[in-house]
Amino acid sequence: MPEAMAVSKASSGGHYKGGAYVDRDKPAQIRFSNISAAKAVADAIRTSLGPKGMDKMLVELSKAQDIEAGDGTTSVVVIAGALLDACSKLLQKGIHPTIISESLQKAVDKGVEVLTAMSRPVELSDRETLLNSATTSLCSKVVSQYSSLLAPMSVDAVMRVIDPATATGVDLQDIKIIKKLGGTIDDCELVDGLVLTQRVANTGVTRVEKAKIGLIQFCLSPPKTDMDNQIVVSDYAQMDRVLREERAYILNLVKQIKKAGCNVLLIQKSILRDALSDLALHFLNKMKIMVVKEIEREDIEFICKTIGTKPIAHIDHFTAEMLGTAELAEEVNLDGSGKLVKITGCTSPGKTVSIVVRGSNKLVIEEAERSIHDALCVIRCLVKKRALIAGGGAPEIELAVRLAEYSRSLGGMEAYCVRAYADALEVIPSTLAENAGLNPISTVTELRNRHAHGDKMAGINVRKGGISNILEELVVQPLLVSISALTLATETVRSILKIDDVVNTR
Numbered sequence: 001m002p003e004a005m006a007v008s009k010a011s012s013g014g015h016y017k018g019g020a021y022v023d024r025d026k027p028a029q030i031r032f033s034n035i036s037a038a039k040a041v042a043d044a045i046r047t048s049l050g051p052k053g054m055d056k057m058l059v060e061l062s063k064a065q066d067i068e069a070g071d072g073t074t075s076v077v078v079i080a081g082a083l084l085d086a087c088s089k090l091l092q093k094g095i096h097p098t099i100i101s102e103s104l105q106k107a108v109d110k111g112v113e114v115l116t117a118m119s120r121p122v123e124l125s126d127r128e129t130l131l132n133s134a135t136t137s138l139c140s141k142v143v144s145q146y147s148s149l150l151a152p153m154s155v156d157a158v159m160r161v162i163d164p165a166t167a168t169g170v171d172l173q174d175i176k177i178i179k180k181l182g183g184t185i186d187d188c189e190l191v192d193g194l195v196l197t198q199r200v201a202n203t204g205v206t207r208v209e210k211a212k213i214g215l216i217q218f219c220l221s222p223p224k225t226d227m228d229n230q231i232v233v234s235d236y237a238q239m240d241r242v243l244r245e246e247r248a249y250i251l252n253l254v255k256q257i258k259k260a261g262c263n264v265l266l267i268q269k270s271i272l273r274d275a276l277s278d279l280a281l282h283f284l285n286k287m288k289i290m291v292v293k294e295i296e297r298e299d300i301e302f303i304c305k306t307i308g309t310k311p312i313a314h315i316d317h318f319t320a321e322m323l324g325t326a327e328l329a330e331e332v333n334l335d336g337s338g339k340l341v342k343i344t345g346c347t348s349p350g351k352t353v354s355i356v357v358r359g360s361n362k363l364v365i366e367e368a369e370r371s372i373h374d375a376l377c378v379i380r381c382l383v384k385k386r387a388l389i390a391g392g393g394a395p396e397i398e399l400a401v402r403l404a405e406y407s408r409s410l411g412g413m414e415a416y417c418v419r420a421y422a423d424a425l426e427v428i429p430s431t432l433a434e435n436a437g438l439n440p441i442s443t444v445t446e447l448r449n450r451h452a453h454g455d456k457m458a459g460i461n462v463r464k465g466g467i468s469n470i471l472e473e474l475v476v477q478p479l480l481v482s483i484s485a486l487t488l489a490t491e492t493v494r495s496i497l498k499i500d501d502v503v504n505t506r
Contacts, residue, residue, distance in 0.1 A: 027500035031091060034496050035084045042081020061492050069381050069484040071137050071374050071477070075428060079396075080489040082427035086420040087497060095413055097497045103417030106410075107403055108490040110418075112483055114402045115395055118456050119387040119479040124164040130155045132474040133382060134375040136391050139475075141371040143364075146185045150368070153190045153355060154375035160192065161351040162383060170380040174352045176302055177372060179365045182337020183358035188368065193326065193344035194306045195354040196266075200331045200341060201291040202281055208290045211329040211343065214262040214322065215295070215303060217313045219270060220253055220280035222246045247279065253315055254283040260320050264329045264343070267293040268300065268311070290329060292341055306352045307343060334358075381478035391477045392459030392470040393429030393447065399486075400425045401451045429460055436462040443467065 061080055062073035083104070090100050122129050134154045138147035161174040178195050200206050233239045257265065265284065267276055276293050284291050295303070300311055309324030327345025334340060340356065355372060359365035382388070389395050403422035407415045426444055433443035443460060446467055450458035459470030470476075 028091070030500050031097065031497065032088065034499055035088045038492075038496060039081050039084050039088075042077050042084070061488060064488050065484055066377075068488065069377065069478070069481045071378050071381070072481040072485045074140075076485040076489050078427055078431060079425065079485060080492050082424040083421065083489060083493040084496065086424040087493060090417060090420055095417065097500075099413045100417050101494045101497050103414045104421060104490050104494055106414065107406075107418045107421040108487055110403060110406050111399050111486050114399055115389060115479060115482050115486070116387070118395065118398055119389045122382055122386050122388045124159070124167075124383065124386065127155065129388065129476070130379055130382065132476050133378050133388065133478060136475050136477055137375050137378040138371055141374070142367045143185055143371050146188075146368075149186065149188065150372055151375060153188065154372055155379055156190055157353050157355060158376060158379040158383070160353050163351075167383050170376075170383050172373075172376055172380065173302070174305070175376060176352070176354045177369050178340075178354055178356050179369060180334065180338060180340060180356060180358055181362065181365065182334060183360070185357075185359055185364065185368055187334075187356075187358035189356050191342060191344065191354045191356060193342065193346055193354065194303060195356055196292055196295070196341040196343075198292050198294050198341065199339055201276065201293050202285040202289075204285045205288055205290040206331040208263050208288075208329045209327065211264045211290075211326045212261045212320075213264040213266065213307055213309050213324040213326060213329065213343065214257065214260065214318065215266045215268070215300070215309050215311050215324075216318070217268045217311050218315065219275045220250065220267070220284075221275065221277035222249060250277065250280045251283055254280060254287060254289075256315055256318055257284075258287045258289065260318050260323065262289060262318075262323055264290045264326075265292070266295050266303065267291065269294045269296055302352060306354075307346050378478055378481070381480040385478065385480040385483075387479040388476045389479045389482050390457045390459055390470045391475040392461065392473075393432045394451075394457055394459035394470050395482045396425045396428040397444070397447045397451050397458075398456055401448060432460045432462065436460065436465065438465060 062077050065073050065076040087100055087104075091097065124130070131151050134151035135147045138144055138150055143150065157175045158170055162170055176195070178197060180197060231242075233242065269275070276291070281291065304310060304324075307324035307326055310322045312318050312322050324346065326343045329341070329343045332340050332342055357365055357368050357372065359368055400422045403418055403425070407418040407422060410418060426448075429447055430440040430444050433440040438460070447458055447460070450467065455469075457469045457471040458467055459475065460466075461468040461470065461473055461475075463473075
C-alpha cells in the first residue's frame, strides 16, 4: 500500500530524491500566489487613475516612482498589475520564468526607445509648457479646481531655487512648505523669504524694518550648576543679592546681543524649559528686539541658507558677522486664524522659497501639500530630463502598437512574451476610459487604430469624453515620468517572477 501511495504522489508532480519527497509544484504555486497578491493591490488601486478616478493609495512600488519622478505613482502600480496578469497566463502556458523575464527586459528596452522618439524637447525658459505640465499633474488631485493657482506657484518656486542654464536637478528641500490651518486654498501663497509658524514671544515688537537677525542655540536664563542642589537663603539681603546677580548676568547677555546690532532674535528650541527667562524677555522688549523662540532643530539649516545667518552656540561668538539681514521682519495676522512671522527682502539670500499652504481642515491641507509636491516633482523631472510627452494614455497605446510590431521581428517564445507585454500596456488607456465613463473596448480599439495610422498624439480627452490630439489639449507630462513608470513596473514584475519559495519567519 505505501508503494501505491508513493507512485500516485510521484505521478502528480513530485518525486523522491535521496529518500526525501520533493514537490515539483511548489515553485509554480509560490509564483502564482505572489502574482495574485500583487495583482490584488493593482486592482484595488485601478479606480484611482486619471482626473475622474478616486484618490490614491500608495504602495512600495509607487514609493519608488515617487522618489524617482514624483508623479505617475498610480500608473506604475496599474502597469505592474497588468504585466503580472500577462505573466500569469504565460506561466500557465508552460513558458519558463527566465524566458519571460528576459523577454520583458527586451520589451522595456524597446519601449524606452519608442517613448524617447515620440517625446519633444522643452526649454526651461518656456513657462507656458511648464505650466501645462504642472496643471496636468494637478488634474487628478482632489484640489484640481485650484490648479490655476497652484501650478504657477509650483513653477515659480522651482525656477527661483535653480539656475536654469546649468541645473541638472532640483533639491526640493530648498522649497519649504508651511501648513497653516484656517482660510481656504485660495489663500495659499509663495513667499520669497522665510516664514515661521512660531509666534513672536514679546508682543511689544511685532514689526522690524532693516532687520538684523541672530539665531542662537544657547539659553537666555541664569546658569545652572552641573548637579542638582539647593541653596538655603537665610535673610532678605542674601536673597536680594542672588536676584541682583541674576539680573546683572541676563542684562549683560542682552546688552551683548544689542551691541552686535541684532534687532530680531531667533532662539532654537531647547530641551531645558527655561531657554528664555521672563526677565530676559523683559530686557529684550525694552531694547526693541523682536524674539521668536521654539525654532525647531531641523529648520536651522533652511533658515541659515535663506537669510544668510549662522547659528551661534555661545554669547562670545555673537558678533555682527554672524547676523543675517533682511528688509522686513513682521508678524502677520491671518484673518483670525492665527499668526505667522514673515522675513522678506533678504539682502544675501540663498536660493530658497517658502510656500504657505492654507485650508479649512487638516485633510484639505494634507491633500494640497501632496498635490503641490507632485507638481514640484513634475517640474523637477523636466529639469532632470528636458523632454515632454503627451498624456491621456497616448504613450501607452503607442507603446502597445510599436511593441506588437516589434514582436513580429522576433522568433519563438520571445515574440509571444513581447506581444503579451504590448497587450498588457493597454490597461492604462482602458482604465482611463472606464473611469471617465467611456466604453473601454471601443475607445481603446479606436485609439489603437489612430496610432497604427501614425497619429502618435491621439489620447483620451476626459473633459470632452472622446479621443483627440492630446497635445493640442495641453495634456502633457515629463518623459521621465513615463520612462520611470515603465522601467520600475517591469523591474518589479521580473523580481516577483524570480521568487520561487517562501521561508516562514517568526
